Amino acid sequence: xxxxxxxxxxxxxxxxxxxxxxxxxxxxxxxxxxYPGPKQAGPDxxxxxxxxxxxxxxxxxYCLNCKRCEVACPSGVRVGDIIQSARIRYAKSKPxxxxxxxxxxxxxxxxxxxxxxxxxxxxxxxxxxxxxHSVLGVDSHRQxxxxxxxxxxxxxxxxxxxxxxxxxxxxxxxxxxxxYNNPALGIDFVKIMNALGFxxxxxxxxxxxxxxxxxxxxxxxxxxxxxINIESIRRAGCPVLxxxxxxxxxxxxxxxxxxxxxxxxxxxxxxxxxxxxFSLVDRGEATLVFRDDIHETIAxxxxxxMSRLGWAIYPVSLLKxxxxxxxxxxxxxxxxxxxxxxxxxxxxxxxxxxxxxxxDSIAEFNPDSVATDCETCKWQIEMxxxxxxxxxxxxxxxxxxxxxxxxxNS
Amino acid sequence: MKYDTIIIGGGISGLVAGITLCSAGQKVGIVxxxxxxxxxxxxxxxxxxxxxxGNDIDDPCExxxxxxxxxxxxxxxxxxxxxMLADVKDFFARAGIRLCGDEHHNHYRITPMGAFRPAWLxxxxxxxxxxxxxxxxxxxxxxxxxxxxxxxxEFIRHALESTNYCEIREIxxxxxxxxxxxxxxxRPTNISAVITGDxxxxxxxxxxxxxxxxxxxxxxxxxVVGSLNGHPDAELRQRVNKPLHYAPTMPISVGGMxxxxxxxxxxxxxxxxxxxxxxxxxxxIDDNGHVCSIFTDNLGDTPLEADDFxxxxxxxxxxxxxxxxxxxxxxxxxxDIEAPENRADWCSADIYAAHQYMSxxxxxxxxxxxxxxxxxxxxxxxxxSVASGCDPxxxxxxxxxxxxxxxxxxxxxxxxxxxxx
Numbered sequence: 001x002x003x004x005x006x007x008x009x010x011x012x013x014x015x016x017x018x019x020x021x022x023x024x025x026x027x028x029x030x031x032x033x034x035y036p037g038p039k040q041a042g043p044d045x046x047x048x049x050x051x052x053x054x055x056x057x058x059x060x061x062y063c064l065n066c067k068r069c070e071v072a073c074p075s076g077v078r079v080g081d082i083i084q085s086a087r088i089r090y091a092k093s094k095p096x097x098x099x100x101x102x103x104x105x106x107x108x109x110x111x112x113x114x115x116x117x118x119x120x121x122x123x124x125x126x127x128x129x130x131x132x133h134s135v136l137g138v139d140s141h142r143q144x145x146x147x148x149x150x151x152x153x154x155x156x157x158x159x160x161x162x163x164x165x166x167x168x169x170x171x172x173x174x175x176x177x178x179x180y181n182n183p184a185l186g187i188d189f190v191k192i193m194n195a196l197g198f199x200x201x202x203x204x205x206x207x208x209x210x211x212x213x214x215x216x217x218x219x220x221x222x223x224x225x226x227x228i229n230i231e232s233i234r235r236a237g238c239p240v241l242x243x244x245x246x247x248x249x250x251x252x253x254x255x256x257x258x259x260x261x262x263x264x265x266x267x268x269x270x271x272x273x274x275x276x277x278f279s280l281v282d283r284g285e286a287t288l289v290f291r292d293d294i295h296e297t298i299a300x301x302x303x304x305x306m307s308r309l310g311w312a313i314y315p316v317s318l319l320k321x322x323x324x325x326x327x328x329x330x331x332x333x334x335x336x337x338x339x340x341x342x343x344x345x346x347x348x349x350x351x352x353x354x355x356x357x358x359x360d361s362i363a364e365f366n367p368d369s370v371a372t373d374c375e376t377c378k379w380q381i382e383m384x385x386x387x388x389x390x391x392x393x394x395x396x397x398x399x400x401x402x403x404x405x406x407x408x409n410s
Numbered sequence: 411m412k413y414d415t416i417i418i419g420g421g422i423s424g425l426v427a428g429i430t431l432c433s434a435g436q437k438v439g440i441v442x443x444x445x446x447x448x449x450x451x452x453x454x455x456x457x458x459x460x461x462x463x464g465n466d467i468d469d470p471c472e473x474x475x476x477x478x479x480x481x482x483x484x485x486x487x488x489x490x491x492x493x494m495l496a497d498v499k500d501f502f503a504r505a506g507i508r509l510c511g512d513e514h515h516n517h518y519r520i521t522p523m524g525a526f527r528p529a530w531l532x533x534x535x536x537x538x539x540x541x542x543x544x545x546x547x548x549x550x551x552x553x554x555x556x557x558x559x560x561x562x563x564e565f566i567r568h569a570l571e572s573t574n575y576c577e578i579r580e581i582x583x584x585x586x587x588x589x590x591x592x593x594x595x596x597r598p599t600n601i602s603a604v605i606t607g608d609x610x611x612x613x614x615x616x617x618x619x620x621x622x623x624x625x626x627x628x629x630x631x632x633x634v635v636g637s638l639n640g641h642p643d644a645e646l647r648q649r650v651n652k653p654l655h656y657a658p659t660m661p662i663s664v665g666g667m668x669x670x671x672x673x674x675x676x677x678x679x680x681x682x683x684x685x686x687x688x689x690x691x692x693x694x695i696d697d698n699g700h701v702c703s704i705f706t707d708n709l710g711d712t713p714l715e716a717d718d719f720x721x722x723x724x725x726x727x728x729x730x731x732x733x734x735x736x737x738x739x740x741x742x743x744x745x746d747i748e749a750p751e752n753r754a755d756w757c758s759a760d761i762y763a764a765h766q767y768m769s770x771x772x773x774x775x776x777x778x779x780x781x782x783x784x785x786x787x788x789x790x791x792x793x794x795s796v797a798s799g800c801d802p803x804x805x806x807x808x809x810x811x812x813x814x815x816x817x818x819x820x821x822x823x824x825x826x827x828x829x830x831x
Contacts (some may be wrong), residue, residue: 019729021445024662040595071687074444074728267711282411286605310688310708313411332674332686388427392757 010084016043017076020070027334028062031353035062038069042079043084056090062350063087064338065215066304067249080308081257088258090217093153095217098136102340103216104216105208105294106369109180112147120146139348143383145181145375152183156202165274166199171236173229176208177375188397189243189273195405196277196286203232203240209247212340216259223259230255233266240266242271243393245373246339248272249305274315274375274392281321288396289404294324298395299367301358301381302332303374315373315392322399328365333358337380352384359385369396411684412715413439415823416704418690418742419461419722419730421446423794423812425673428718429505432682433784439714440682441706447728451809452658453633454519455509457495458483459528459806466528469514470810477697477771480799482811485776486818494817500533501817505676507669507822508534516817522561522660528806532658533665535643537630538554543573544654550574551619556582557590558607560598560660561632565631577624581616602636610635610642614649615755621652629654641643654686685709690742692728699782699792718823721745721772721780722793722816730796731771738770740796743787748773748798764804770797778819791808791819 003380016039024030025035035041041060045187048055060083071078101108112119122128133140134173152174170193178186181236190200207225214222229251242248255261263270275329280286298319302312312329319327342348362370362385370381370389378389415431417424420442432438464553467473474483474491483491493700495513502509511517511531518539526542539545546606550570552563567576585604589596605613617629633656635643647654657663674684688708696702704712721742723730731830732741733756738749749770750756756767772780772792780797794812795802802808 020595020597020662021449023595023597024667025447029592029595029600030603033589036592037595040592072445073687074446076443076689076729221648253790275712282712307687310685310706313683313685313709317411330680343492 007299010383011046011085012077013043013046013082016077016079017075018044019074021072021074025072027066027068027069027336027354030065032062032350038063038079038083042069042082043077045080045086049090049115049158053090056086058091058093059238060087061093062089064304064334064341066334066338067308070306071307074326077289078257084214084254084258085237087217088214091217093217094124096137096219098138098344099216100218101136102213102343103218105180105212106174107178109147109176113149113180114149115247116147118148133345137345138343139345141348142188142343142381143379147163148183152179152186153202154192155183160166161201162195163190163201166194166197167201168198169202169238170198171203171233171238171240172207173203173233173240173242173247173251173270175242175244177244181375183392185243186308186392188394191402192277192393192397193241193273195400195402195409196280201236201238203229203231204235205232209250210259211246211254212249214250214254215339215341216240216308219259223261226251226255226259226261226401230261233270235391238269239276240270241276242270243273243373243391244375245272245303245306245309245311246376250310272309272314274373275311278314278318281318287405287408288318288321289401289408290322290324290399291401292323294399296324296369297326297367298328299362299370300327300329300364300369300392301335301372301377301389302329303363303372303377304334306373307332315371318396319371322396324399325395329359330358330365333361335377335380337376340378342380344374350400351380353371355380357382362387369395411709411712413437413715414827415439415718415720416441416716417653417720417722418704419446419724419796420674420684420686420792421670421722421728421794421812422448422673422809423724423816424720425670425677426501426801426813427722427793427816427820428677428682429673429680430502430817431716432677432680434824434827436824437683439685440677441685441688441690441704441714444687444730446476446670446806447724448666448670449663450661451663451669452519453656453663453665454529454532454658455813456528456806457513457516457530457810459516460465460804462805470516470530471514482778482797482799482815483807485778485799486814490818491814494814498813506672510534510536510538512517520566520569520615520657522584522658524562524565525620526569530810531587532668533637535647535654535656536633536665537652537657545570545572545574545630545655546628546740548574549625551617551620551624551626551629551652552576552578552618552628553631554578554580555579555585555586555601555632555634557593557596558632558634559593559596561634561657564658566630567715574669577626579624581613581620583612591827597662598632598634598659598664599662599667605635605646606639606642610646614646617654618649620650621650626652628652630657630658631655632657633664634659636664638671643734645756648747651670662711693743695782695787699742699785699787718816719790719791720793720816720819721790721796722812723796725771725795726767733767738767740780743780743782743790745782745792746784746788747771747774764801765810766804769801770796772796773798779823791822793819
């Protein structure tokens with residue numbers, strides 16, 4: 001009999017030693033005193049909630065689910081999971097129409113990209129913004145990401161045949177952002193994989209990873225989508241690569257911990273493209289040849305969920321390989337948006353206060369552009385600073401000499 | 411991923427070793443499972459505070475010579491200790507941390523409970539006593555923050571009243587008042603986050619008014635003013651009209667947390683990789699007993715390879731050592747342990763007496779190499795509190811052992827590194 005199996009619950013709240021390090025690193029606690037902080041909201045509150053569910057505190061809705069508490073915890077307590085599980089189990093407030101709209105990225109994305117020429121300019125007009133602010137509660141300061149007129153999967157279908165010729169294959173979980181907003185990122189990814197000698201497939205069925213549904217309390221829908229995704233990933237039978245740190249964390253960690261979906265047989269095959277590519281190069285199984293005519297200064301911002309994955313080393317190491325890049329890793333601070341959180345008018349000010357340290361550190365370094373693996377961090381930084389933000393994969397695609405890379409890997 | 415040296419543990423010991431190695435040109439990675447015990451530091455560090463009978467030590471450098479050969483300081487040797495000690499303050503200053511103190515003459519720090527303990531170095535601005543209870547002559551004003559629950563002015567007054575007349579007052583500020591919404595979470599670090607900019611000026615004006623009212627000659631306030639982002643701690647001391655001294659609070663320690671952040675940022679700025687929130691899951695050791703690589707929870711099948719490895723994973727609180735029902739063990743490599751055979755001998759009945767588990771740890775040779783089943787591991791070193799040989803609590807030596815073993819090991823590694831080039 002081991003010590004753990006005798007004493008510790010599955011969400012290990014008993015392992016908390018009450019040191020409050022999590023609260024010291026919580027970006028919400030630092031600016032919003034209505035939030036009780038991760039120690040109180042997580043392991044402390046859990047003891048009470050187990051006793052009586054009415055001890056549940058609605059202020060737990062202020063949690064960003066950034067997981068910085070888990071990264072900081074010296075005792076390995078899954079503080080963020082405890083808080084999110086409590087919200088799922090005990091929260092009484094039902095998701096509003098706004099929350100449902102923000103959460104249903106597939107539904108809104110499908111409509112919006114179909115009518116992109118109308119939707120994009122309309123969402124930018126003052127009357128529509130004010131209407132959304134007052135009626136829906138979507139903050140009028142927010143700029144909605146532009147919807148792309150053509151979807152990534154439409155482009156892919158036109159190039160499907162050439163992908164099948166490659167003897168080595170990977171599958172791509174493109175996510176909602178690449179599909180509806182930034183197909184160019186998906187195309188960059190396919191081009192890089194092709195140059196390295198890999199063909200790219202799509203999953204049989206892909207749904208939104210579910211992060212926005214989990215955050216907005218639409219748990220049954222999130223679980224339904226997650227089951228479809230995991231089943232498709234199982235059928236893919238090859239590495240499933242992503243270009244979004246949040247989709248990756250959700251499918252690897254939130255599926256089992258929050259939605260109760262066993263992904264243990266495929267968890268290791270779900271990974272960010274930057275990790276897969278770095279590992280190939282590190283093992284000497286692939287070569288990247290870089291152009292020598294581009295010189296840029298780039299600041300790398302570590303998204304919260306990238307910190308939780310512990311994977312910032314992969315994009316940073318890859319970008320450092322490019323001789324024309326001067327790269328600085330910014331101090332780790334939350335950008336404040338946390339997916340749909342910062343879009344809600346009640347959170348807008350907190351969201352911007354949280355991000356201020358990050359915005360200041362970017363301005364101090366004054367790079368040509370910012371690199372980050374998360375689309376919502378990109379929206380937040382582009383809205384709050386004058387800097388352009390790109391996914392490391394798109395930066396790599398600019399830095400790589402495709403012809404020479406293809407030759408080196410054939 | 412290939413490094414010259416991988417360090418397991420990112421607290422003070424791991425960071426001192428990492429910074430020393432990185433500064434000499436090595437490629438270094440530090441794996442840290444969560445934030446370190448430095449967050450519980452009082453703002454002061456001790457080298458050797460008590461002798462074996464529990465008496466206070468005045469000159470730690472002299473007292474080191476009387477330690478048993480199994481003590482980490484004895485393994486380093488008095489001469490090497492003295493040479494390294496001369497560099498410690500400069501080492502921290504280069505990283506951006508100003509420390510005051512003298513390795514030949516301990517000063518005293520005050521604990522949040524109002525006890526006095528011998529100390530070697532204290533953060534600039536923290537209360538340093540030349541003898542117990544003597545900070546300054548005259549009246550001392552103890553200023554607390556209204557609603558702050560982790561500082562007890564009455565204990566401080568009680569500790570000082572044999573020497574000084576003390577007045578206790580409270581101050582507040584609208585920005586601090588806001589924090590009282592979550593009274594249970596009104597912690598030192600949350601307060602320090604709002605004491606910047608104009609708040610510093612306002613608080614200084616309030617304290618100056620209290621100085622006039624009470625006729626105080628010196629001021630003590632809880633260490634809730636930060637040292638990051640423009641040094642508001644120094645600015646406040648400059649604005650207050652009488653000498654202002656910070657006294658430690660209950661954890662989290664603002665000073666300790668800022669030391670951790672400053673050291674980590676410095677380590678990264680000179681090229682080190684710091685893997686925060688990751689845990690070593692396994693190690694690969696070849697037939698010759700050399701560590702080849704380690705694997706971590708987050709990096710999965712990406713190995714971290716290195717020529718040398720340093721285990722600076724801390725003691726029980728940091729999970730560098732584990733105590734099970736049966737035994738004390740080191741969880742990563744399964745290293746040989748020096749600890750009492752019988753569980754009953756781990757603790758004493760008297761809670762204030764020495765407990766043997768405190769000096770238990772990884773057994774090492776004179777170069778701090780640990781062993782596995784009696785066989786030394788030649789490219790692995792154990793630094794800081796994971797290693798056996800001293801009781802940091804009884805003898806007041808935790809920070810000194812962490813810093814000096816790390817410096818010593820880094821120097822050993824660099825000897826062969828330079829030789830290779």
